[in-house]
Amino acid sequence: MIRIAVVVVSLLIGALPARAQDRIGVVASFSILGDFVRNVGGDRVAVATLVGPSGDAHVYTPSPRDAKQVADARLLVVNGLGLEGWLPRLVQSSGGKATIVTATKGIKTLDADDGDSHDHGKAAGKHDHGDEHTDPHAWQSVLNAKIYVANIRDALIAADPAGEAVYRANAEAYLGKLDALDREVRDQAAKIPAASRKVISSHDAFGYFADAYGIAFIAPQGVSTESEVSARDVARIITQIRTSKIPAVFLENISDPRLIQRIAAETGAKIGGTLYSDSLTAENGDAPTYIDMVRHNIRTLTSALAH
Ligand SMILES: [Zn+2]
Structure with a gap:
C-alpha cells in the first residue's frame, strides 16, 4: 500500500x-x-x-x-x-x-x-x-x-x-x-463619408490601416514615439485641421493625451475616443486581444465620423 x-x-x-x-x-x-x-x-x-x-x-x-x-x-x-x-x-x-x-x-x-x-x-x-x-x-x-x-x-x-x-x-x-475581421473593418469604413476620412492621432501608427482601409491619419509625432514633437509640428497639424476641416482627433493608449487635448481645444475638433495602436490592454480593458483591438478602433472611428 x-x-x-x-x-x-x-x-x-x-x-x-x-x-x-x-x-x-x-x-x-x-x-x-x-x-x-x-x-x-x-x-x-x-x-x-x-x-x-x-x-x-x-x-x-x-x-x-x-x-x-x-x-x-x-x-x-x-x-x-x-x-x-x-x-x-x-x-x-x-x-x-x-x-x-x-x-x-x-x-x-x-x-x-x-x-x-x-x-x-x-x-x-x-x-x-x-x-x-x-x-x-x-x-x-x-x-x-x-x-x-x-x-x-x-x-x-x-x-x-x-x-x-x-x-x-x-x-x-x-x-x-x-x-x-478584415471584412468587418471594410464594411464599417464604408459607412464613413469621403469628406470625413481624415483624422488626427498622436503618432504615425496607422499608415498601414490608412493604406488598407482608406482613412487618412495625420500625426504630430513621427512613426516612433522616440521623436520629439516640435512647436512647428503642432502648428502644422492645427493648420491642417482648419484647412482640411478635419472633424475629429483621437487619443492613443500608449501616448500622453495632453498634446491631442491641446490640439482639440485650439481647433474645436472633437476628441473621437482612444485608439489602440501599438499595444493591447489588460484582460479587463477595451482591447485584450488583437481582434478586440481592431474592432474597437474601427468602431471608435465610425461612431465619431459616420453621420
Ligand atoms: Zn508606434
Missing part, C-alpha cells in the same frame, strides 16, 4: 514539471505578437511577452527578468522594421540561443514618409536611415496580420515538428477569424 502511494506521488511529481518543460518556450517582443503566438501555439507553447499591456514597444527598458526569459526561450518573435531598437542589446546580453522569428517577413512595407504627415524636410536629399525610413506598424492592416500569423505558424512547426497538425489547425481557424 505504502509502495503504491510512493509510486503515485512520484509519478505526479514527475509528470507536472515534465509537461511544463515540454512546452515550447516562446518570447514575444510585445503584446500583439504574444496574442498571435497564443492563438497559433495553443497549449503546446508557453508564451511570455516583453512589452506588456499598454506598454510602448518603441521605447522600452528591458528588465533582468526579460533577459532571463530571452535566455530560456526556444523562439523569440519580433516585429522588426526598426520597432524594437532596444532588442539587439537584450538578445546579446541574454546569451540565449533562441531562434529569432521576424513576424513581418514578406510584408510589403510602407515608407515612414508616406502620406501627408512628414512631407516637410523630404527635399533634403537621400539619407541612409535604414529602418528609420520604414513604418514598423504593419499589424494595423488585418491582411498583414495574416502574414504575421503564417510566419509564426511556420516557425513553430520548424521548432516543434511533432505539433505540426495542431499549429496548422490553430492557424487555419485564426486566419479565418482574421478574414472575417
Whole structure:
C-alpha cells in the first residue's frame, strides 16, 4: 500500500514539471505578437511577452527578468522594421540561443514618409536611415496580420515538428477569424463619408490601416514615439485641421493625451475616443486581444465620423 502511494506521488511529481518543460518556450517582443503566438501555439507553447499591456514597444527598458526569459526561450518573435531598437542589446546580453522569428517577413512595407504627415524636410536629399525610413506598424492592416500569423505558424512547426497538425489547425481557424475581421473593418469604413476620412492621432501608427482601409491619419509625432514633437509640428497639424476641416482627433493608449487635448481645444475638433495602436490592454480593458483591438478602433472611428 505504502509502495503504491510512493509510486503515485512520484509519478505526479514527475509528470507536472515534465509537461511544463515540454512546452515550447516562446518570447514575444510585445503584446500583439504574444496574442498571435497564443492563438497559433495553443497549449503546446508557453508564451511570455516583453512589452506588456499598454506598454510602448518603441521605447522600452528591458528588465533582468526579460533577459532571463530571452535566455530560456526556444523562439523569440519580433516585429522588426526598426520597432524594437532596444532588442539587439537584450538578445546579446541574454546569451540565449533562441531562434529569432521576424513576424513581418514578406510584408510589403510602407515608407515612414508616406502620406501627408512628414512631407516637410523630404527635399533634403537621400539619407541612409535604414529602418528609420520604414513604418514598423504593419499589424494595423488585418491582411498583414495574416502574414504575421503564417510566419509564426511556420516557425513553430520548424521548432516543434511533432505539433505540426495542431499549429496548422490553430492557424487555419485564426486566419479565418482574421478574414472575417478584415471584412468587418471594410464594411464599417464604408459607412464613413469621403469628406470625413481624415483624422488626427498622436503618432504615425496607422499608415498601414490608412493604406488598407482608406482613412487618412495625420500625426504630430513621427512613426516612433522616440521623436520629439516640435512647436512647428503642432502648428502644422492645427493648420491642417482648419484647412482640411478635419472633424475629429483621437487619443492613443500608449501616448500622453495632453498634446491631442491641446490640439482639440485650439481647433474645436472633437476628441473621437482612444485608439489602440501599438499595444493591447489588460484582460479587463477595451482591447485584450488583437481582434478586440481592431474592432474597437474601427468602431471608435465610425461612431465619431459616420453621420
Ligand atoms: Zn508606434
